[in-house]
Amino acid sequence: MAVHRRRWGEAMRVLKPTAHWTETVYRDNALLLFDVEGALFQNPELTRLEIEGVRRLAERLGARVDCPVIDIACGPGRHSIHLAHAGHRVTGIDFSMGFLSIAAASARAAPRRPAFVCGDMRELLFADGSFGTALLLGNSFGYFSDEDNLRSLCEIHRVLRPGGFFCIEITNKEAYLGSMAAFEREQVRGRYFDRLECEWRKSWSESTKRVTTWERHTQATTGRILYEGEYDVRLYGRAEILDLLGLVGFSRLETLAHAPDRATLGDGLGETWGALGELLFIGGTR
Numbered sequence: 001m002a003v004h005r006r007r008w009g010e011a012m013r014v015l016k017p018t019a020h021w022t023e024t025v026y027r028d029n030a031l032l033l034f035d036v037e038g039a040l041f042q043n044p045e046l047t048r049l050e051i052e053g054v055r056r057l058a059e060r061l062g063a064r065v066d067c068p069v070i071d072i073a074c075g076p077g078r079h080s081i082h083l084a085h086a087g088h089r090v091t092g093i094d095f096s097m098g099f100l101s102i103a104a105a106s107a108r109a110a111p112r113r114p115a116f117v118c119g120d121m122r123e124l125l126f127a128d129g130s131f132g133t134a135l136l137l138g139n140s141f142g143y144f145s146d147e148d149n150l151r152s153l154c155e156i157h158r159v160l161r162p163g164g165f166f167c168i169e170i171t172n173k174e175a176y177l178g179s180m181a182a183f184e185r186e187q188v189r190g191r192y193f194d195r196l197e198c199e200w201r202k203s204w205s206e207s208t209k210r211v212t213t214w215e216r217h218t219q220a221t222t223g224r225i226l227y228e229g230e231y232d233v234r235l236y237g238r239a240e241i242l243d244l245l246g247l248v249g250f251s252r253l254e255t256l257a258h259a260p261d262r263a264t265l266g267d268g269l270g271e272t273w274g275a276l277g278e279l280l281f282i283g284g285t286r
Contacts, residue, residue, distance in 0.1 A: 021231035022095070022143055029227050030098025034076060035190025036198055036217055040138070042191075047078045050137055050279065053258045054167045057283040060254045063165040066132030070159065071114070072121050073140035077103025080114040090114040091131075093124070121152040129161035136168040142234035149234060153248045160286040166250060167283040172257065173235040175278035177204060180211070187220065195220035210234050241282050250284030257281075 025033060034041050058065055067089040071080040074092030076099050083090045084107065092114050094100055100116045107113045119125050121136070122144065134156045142149060156166060180202055188196045197218040204211050216228040236244070242253055258279045 020144075021229065024229060025227075025231060026094075026096040026099065030096045030102070031192045032190075032217060032226055034099070034102060035193050035196060036188055038188060038190055041076050041078060044078075044082075047082050049258065050169060051079065051082055053169065053256055053279060053281045054135065054137070054283075057167055057254055057256045057281050058165055060256070061165065061252050061283055061285060063163075063283075063285055064133075065165065068131050069133040069135065070124075070126070070131045072124075072134060072136045072156065073138070074103060074114075074116070075099045075138060075140070077106055077114065077116065079135065079137050080116070081107050081110055084110045084112045084114045087112065091117060093117045093119045093121070095120050122148050122155060124155045124159050126159045128158055129164075130159050132161060132164050134160050134164065134166045136166075139169065139171050141168060141170050142236060144234075146234065150244060150248070153244060157248045157250060157286055162286055164286045165283065166245075166286065167281055168241070168245075169279055169281050170236060170241060172278040172280040173209075173237045175280075176211075176235065180204065193219055193226065196226070208232075208234075209236075238280065238282075241280075245282065245284050250286065253282065253284040255280065255282050 040046065055065060065083070065088065069083055069088050069090045071077075071083070071090055071092040074080050074094045075096070077092050080090045080092035080103065089112065092100075092103060094103075094116075095118060097118055100118055103114075103116050107116075117125075136156065141152070144152070160166060182202060184200045186198050188198055190196055197220050199216045201214045202211055210232040212230060212232040214228075214230045217226050218224065219226055238255060242255070245253055258281065
């Protein structure tokens with residue numbers, strides 16, 4: 001019997017579901033990712049450009065960035081904090097406690113601090129119609145299966161009040177694929193891990209519409225590999241995302257393409273630059 005129990009235990013370990021890559025990257029390695037993507041997460045000029053894109057899109061729709069605002073997948077809180085400094089009442093939600101701890105520390109100087117909540121965009125723990133504005137910025141869409149991506153949009157639609165404004169910012173698939181590099185390497189100096197040697201390999205699958213990225217980040221002074229892994233992200237074209245938003249129930253849909261100048265954004269963007277080559281904002285109302 002003891003042998004059977006041991007084998008059953010081994011079988012259960014084999015059958016245990018593998019964690020989704022967002023857990024190993026964002027939950028378990030948030031501080032490392034903050035350093036690796038420092039040119040993105042610690043870039044006030046980029047944040048300003050993105051919020052400007054949100055406001056321009058709202059104007060096109062005859063809408064406003066009304067309070068309260070929910071900043072979904074807020075990460076280290078850069079958009080939430082920017083909006084709070086502008087006087088908005090903001091709730092930032094992310095499922096990475098590491099990112100939320102950075103956000104809370106960064107928000108201490110804000111005259112009106114955002115509220116930060118740990119949660120999943122696929123199941124927003126708020127009542128129907130709780131918010132006047134919902135934002136999903138920083139290319140934070142497409143991480144899950146097509147079904148769960150759609151579920152996230154349904155949840156966003158649900159927590160918006162009637163007439164509320166929604167804006168999503170994604171990588172423009174067509175522009176990105178035209179500039180995607182198969183391999184990139186860069187040295188990054190971070191806040192938490194000092195100097196890092198970073199490598200990325202990328203491939204595109206036309207059948208799944210996903211970019212698969214392998215990356216490795218090594219501490220330059222010790223040679224210690226801090227993270228090595230692979231993940232994939234679903235890319236949506238302009239027509240696809242408009243169709244999805246219409247299916248969910250958003251109306252008066254508008255798009256805005258915004259191409260930041262690399263000189264304005266600065267150096268050290270690494271593999272992030274491809275995703276920033278052309279920002280695509282899509283907005284609508286509930």
